[in-house]
Amino acid sequence: MDLFSEIEAPEREELRALRKELEEANYKYYVLNMPTLSDREFDEKMHRLQTLEAQFPDMFDPKSPTQHVGSDLGKKGFEQVKHKYPMLSLANSYSREEIEDWVRKLPSGVEIVCELKYDGLSISLWYEKGVLVKALTRGDGQQGDNVIDNIKTIPSIPWKIERNDVPDFFELRGEVLLPWERFEALNKEREEQEEPLFANPRNAASGTLKLQDPREVARRGLDAYLYYMLGENLPGSTHFERLETAKAWGFHISDAIKVCHSVDEVMNYIAYWDTERKNLPVATDGIVLKVNNLAQQDELGYTAKTPRWAIAYKFPAEKQLTLLREITYQVGRTGVVTPVANLEPVQLSGTMVQRATLHNEDFIKSLDIRPGDKVWVEKGGEIIPKIVGRTDRDIKDSNDIKDLKDLIFPTHCPECGAPLVRVEGEAAWRCPNETGCPPQIKGKIEHFVSRKAMNIDGLGEETIDLFYQKGLLHNIADIYDLKLEDIAAQERLGEKSAQNILDGIEASKQVPWARVLFALGIRMVGETTAKKIARKYNTIDTLMWATAEQLCAIEDVGPQIAENIVKYFEDIRNLEILDRLRKAGLQFEGEAEPEPTSDKLAGMSIVISGTFVHHSRDEYKAMIEANGGKNVGSVSKKTSFILAGDNMGPEKRKKAEDLGIPLKTEEEFLDLIKN
Numbered sequence: 237m238d239l240f241s242e243i244e245a246p247e248r249e250e251l252r253a254l255r256k257e258l259e260e261a262n263y264k265y266y267v268l269n270m271p272t273l274s275d276r277e278f279d280e281k282m283h284r285l286q287t288l289e290a291q292f293p294d295m296f297d298p299k300s301p302t303q304h305v306g307s308d309l310g311k312k313g314f315e316q317v318k319h320k321y322p323m324l325s326l327a328n329s330y331s332r333e334e335i336e337d338w339v340r341k342l343p344s345g346v347e348i349v350c351e352l353k354y355d356g357l358s359i360s361l362w363y364e365k366g367v368l369v370k371a372l373t374r375g376d377g378q379q380g381d382n383v384i385d386n387i388k389t390i391p392s393i394p395w396k397i398e399r400n401d402v403p404d405f406f407e408l409r410g411e412v413l414l415p416w417e418r419f420e421a422l423n424k425e426r427e428e429q430e431e432p433l434f435a436n437p438r439n440a441a442s443g444t445l446k447l448q449d450p451r452e453v454a455r456r457g458l459d460a461y462l463y464y465m466l467g468e469n470l471p472g473s474t475h476f477e478r479l480e481t482a483k484a485w486g487f488h489i490s491d492a493i494k495v496c497h498s499v500d501e502v503m504n505y506i507a508y509w510d511t512e513r514k515n516l517p518v519a520t521d522g523i524v525l526k527v528n529n530l531a532q533q534d535e536l537g538y539t540a541k542t543p544r545w546a547i548a549y550k551f552p553a554e555k556q557l558t559l560l561r562e563i564t565y566q567v568g569r570t571g572v573v574t575p576v577a578n579l580e581p582v583q584l585s586g587t588m589v590q591r592a593t594l595h596n597e598d599f600i601k602s603l604d605i606r607p608g609d610k611v612w613v614e615k616g617g618e619i620i621p622k623i624v625g626r627t628d629r630d631i632k633d634s635n636d637i638k639d640l641k642d643l644i645f646p647t648h649c650p651e652c653g654a655p656l657v658r659v660e661g662e663a664a665w666r667c668p669n670e671t672g673c674p675p676q677i678k679g680k681i682e683h684f685v686s687r688k689a690m691n692i693d694g695l696g697e698e699t700i701d702l703f704y705q706k707g708l709l710h711n712i713a714d715i716y717d718l719k720l721e722d723i724a725a726q727e728r729l730g731e732k733s734a735q736n737i738l739d740g741i742e743a744s745k746q747v748p749w750a751r752v753l754f755a756l757g758i759r760m761v762g763e764t765t766a767k768k769i770a771r772k773y774n775t776i777d778t779l780m781w782a783t784a785e786q787l788c789a790i791e792d793v794g795p796q797i798a799e800n801i802v803k804y805f806e807d808i809r810n811l812e813i814l815d816r817l818r819k820a821g822l823q824f825e826g827e828a829e830p831e832p833t834s835d836k837l838a839g840m841s842i843v844i845s846g847t848f849v850h851h852s853r854d855e856y857k858a859m860i861e862a863n864g865g866k867n868v869g870s871v872s873k874k875t876s877f878i879l880a881g882d883n884m885g886p887e888k889r890k891k892a893e894d895l896g897i898p899l900k901t902e903e904e905f906l907d908l909i910k911n
């Protein structure tokens with residue numbers, strides 16, 4: 237008898253563990269929008285699992301992550317629709333040699349289309365008789381969520397193609413993306429509102445597409461690039477021709493697409509875009525190579541998960557090893573204590589990196605890092621470098637065993653010494669000494685004077701620091717007690733700049749109520765939330781008495797924000813400050829704006845033109861806004877439709893025809909917004 241037959245090969249255990257790990261990673265990535273593995277780690281583990289499964293064919297399991305693509309299903313509220321053609325993923329590689337091999341193994345003379353690999357999430361658009369009827373996410377590859385209302389907020393996606401050469405049905409697939417600029421703005425706003433930041437534009441796009449509020453989706457500004465047309469009896473015999481056709485029909489097709497005829501051409505394309513992609517407005521993570529001829533594509537066919545006629549080359553994430561010198565702690569305006577890694581400076585994607593945020597205590601624990609460790613710093617799809625791991629420690633080398641103890645997070649505020657508190661359910665430690673902790677005092681004043689708040693010119697970070705040191709500023713109300721002679725007496729500040737500051741302070745008394753509310757710096761009350769609150773409560777006196785329950789009825793205000801507001805007005809110190817600000821003449825009242833009554837026109841840009849019978853132009857404008865739409869003056873390709881009355885201007889009519897913008901009569905419009 238074979239003595240070893242009873243003992244299981246350790247690789248079998250590894251295989252099971254990998255399946256479980258990848259299953260979980262898929263769930264966290266697709267359902268929770270919170271990736272736990274980097275793309276590279278995920279791919280490496282997937283490769284390893286594939287190798288092991290080939291080694292142990294008896295362990296085949298159709299449910300293994302190697303046999304199906306990850307799923308983003310499971311969000312409530314969207315119709316689930318079966319894909320006409322399964323949405324597959326692409327085989328990918330980080331090695332240029334493998335790509336060369338793949339090209340060389342194709343039949344000779346085959347044309348290869350090179351494209352950028354956009355790093356967003358895939359979408360499938362269905363057009364029936366030229367009309368967009370569904371927009372499906374990938375889901376589990378077999379069925380996806382219909383997110384059409386959100387997709388319709390993307391200006392470059394046509395709702396209707398007014399041409400007679402469009403087939404009865406076709407499907408266009410592409411990638412939905414949040415441009416870098418929008419991503420940064422969104423994260424900045426989330427930071428202000430103390431909401432968790434998105435790790436990268438892809439996660440932000442994914443979170444945005446799953447929102448149940450198209451108006452918010454429209455505000456965030458998604459974009460889409462399309463790269464694959466499918467259907468029966470479509471024009472063209474090559475992939476490239478089809479994309480050209482789609483372009484002619486008005487779709488957003490990348491200009492970076494190139495038909496290549498040799499390995500060299502492909503490699504040149506990769507080399508060019510490896511650097512040039514950094515100048516693009518959206519995130520890319522590689523190159524996709526596709527066999528151009530559709531008949532040849534059919535011959536090559538598919539595996540269970542991927543087409544054999546395409547492959548992706550993924551750009552390596554830039555990663556460097558460096559020394560973690562020290563961890564310091566920064567106290568923000570709201571008292572949150574953020575650990576910061578101070579690194580031995582290292583060159584990464586063209587910039588010198590010496591600091592990286594460590595977010596919070598849990599993050600440090602999950603990486604298990606301490607000063608003295610060699611850590612990996614990565615700059616991938618994110619702009620901010622991050623620490624992704626460390627090398628093994630050589631215990632023999634360490635003569636100080638104390639260093640190896642777990643890192644202890646400070647128990648007291650590094651700035652004012654107050655004992656830190658950690659709110660149940662939150663990751664952050666906070667200094668509760670709001671009115672006595674210098675960075676909190678200065679941070680609140682900086683926020684108050686900032687451009688989007690009271691916009692007081694001349695009071696920058698340095699000046700605030702100086703005035704704080706000199707005892708002139710302790711809180712936001714002190715700003716309105718500043719005297720010309722006090723300011724002018726400071727070094728570096730003459731009478732002229734003193735007068736400038738006073739003018740800025742005077743002008744701030746006209747800043748409208750919604751911005752004053754934002755400027756107060758109530759925790760989690762950002763610019764947009766403040767606007768929504770100010771719309772409901774048009775004087776501070778009514779807001780002051782609102783209960784948490786009443787506040788929760790406002791869009792965007794959850795129990796946490798409501799509680800922060802109630803607490804703010806319960807604090808006698810705040811009431812004293814508000815009293816002084818009121819006496820100084822700040823706007824604590826505003827006009828109540830009418831609230832939108834429906835989302836029916838969410839994300840739409842509508843032009844009004846001509847004369848009307850049932851309502852005045854102004855009334856139509858109000859109706860558009862009340863239903864979440866935007867009234868714009870001139871016709872462009874972003875216009876959703878024209879509300880056309882009698883005697884519409886001939887120029888507008890011509891432009892609308894040229895751009896294929898639909899016209900709606902008064903009656904059609906009223907029908908559209910009817911309940």
Ligand code: IVH
Pocket residue numbers: 324325326351352353354355356357358359410411463464524543546548
């Ligand atoms: S073609 C059957 N082309 O990458 C092949 N995909 O890892 C269909 N992607 O699911 C995909 N840019 O979300 C194709 N130029 C491009 C792409 C692209 C990004 C995404 C897409 C796909 C994933 C595969």
